[in-house]
Amino acid sequence: MIKVSFVRNAIAMAIIGGFAGVASAQNPGPIKIGVLTPLSGTFAPIGQQVKWGVELATKEINAAGGIMGRQVDLTFEDGEANPSVGTQKAEKLFQSAKVDFLTGTVNSGSTLAIGQIAERNDRLMATSVSFSDAITGDKCSPNVFRVNAKAGQQSAALAQWLKKNKPDAKIFYLGPDYEMGRSTVAAFKSAAESTGAKTVGEVFAPLGNKDYSPFFGQLRAAHPNVLYTSVAGNDTVRLFSQLSEFGLLKNLTIMGASGTVTSQNMTAIAKATEGFLTGVGYSPEINTAENKKFVAAFEKAYKHSPDLYGADSYGVMYFYKAAVEKAQSTDTAKVRAAMSGLEWMTPQGEKKMRAGDHQAIQDMYVVKLTHGKFQIESKIAGPDAIGPDTCKRF
DSSP states (O other): OHHHHHHHHHHHHHHHHHHHHHHHHHOOOOEEEEEEEOOSSTTHHHHHHHHHHHHHHHHHHHHTTOBTTBOEEEEEEEOTTOHHHHHHHHHHHHHTSOOSEEEOOOSHHHHHHHHHHHHHTTOEEEESSOOOGGGGTTTOOTTEEEOSOOHHHHHHHHHHHHHHHOTTOEEEEEEESSHHHHHHHHHHHHHHHTTTOEEEEEEEEOTTOSOOGGGHHHHHHHOOSEEEEOOOTHHHHHHHHHHHHTTOOTTOEEEEOTTSSOTTTGGGGTTTTTTOEEEESOOTTOOSHHHHHHHHHHHHHHSSOOOHHHHHHHHHHHHHHHHHHHHTSOOHHHHHHHHTTOEEEETTEEEEEOTTTOBEEOOEEEEEEETTEEEEEEEEOHHHHSOOOOOOOO
């Protein structure tokens, strides 16, 4: 009897285990996405837009049934816009939290460093913020995708405006001294000089710089009629406040990278940034049904307007959704293949992920800050803005 009972129990446990295995296969649990973004420090305002964007999209996706019937679970970590901190947090997300995918990186140096961690862990990451051309250029990675516009795309739009509206441009460059700052300056300088603009000076300040006045002597001596800058976050507030205080904004056309003046910092420097021009892949003024719906939902949820970071971070969640559904899997190799050449809908319209370098193709705009709002000045088609594929790693 003891043996019979034992056999019966064993059979029962095997049956139960079999059912559990089937249930587990049918319901593998949530899709986990790590969001590694600056929630403190200089770039915290950008990180806030990233957080809002991914949360809004995730809420919509989950309410509509998730991805392949699976809910999306977000895990946030503060990357502090610091590559060394970011790589440690990325390992934590991959190894401990067991995230399927990663997004949220802001600092271009962090994106490049964390891309190596993604490769080592055989996971995929997509940035919705970082501008450096190197990310999808000479330092490209098979495991890194970019859904936002790179520096070269922004520069193509801005240089086109410059050629038409200021053909006698004499440009002074002031950027932050790190990967993004130098790469955005280099990209715009190349694009501007190709239209006949002249470079009259160039300086780079430390990230998180408190006092820009030591650079103002060089600015005055160069006699520019255009100032281009790629500072971001709280650095923007300090720079523009000091430029205004020293009377340097008169008779200057101010241009910059798309992350320089945003909805997060413009209220603090409204007067100083009046007339600021930038090349962007997103504006709340884009007149499409998709964008109007997105802006209304964003403002209802957060009582704040979206900027390019919020829009592209919203869009990256739908990028992951489209890729996983195309692959019918969260397997890295299958999703990576699905992402190459993928077309998906975003607030700014349909985007296409270029297979050769993992750079999104999208229309670009020049916008001008007028009375506290960015107004669209001109547009350049996505294929004309993206430039050549220079990635040679895959």
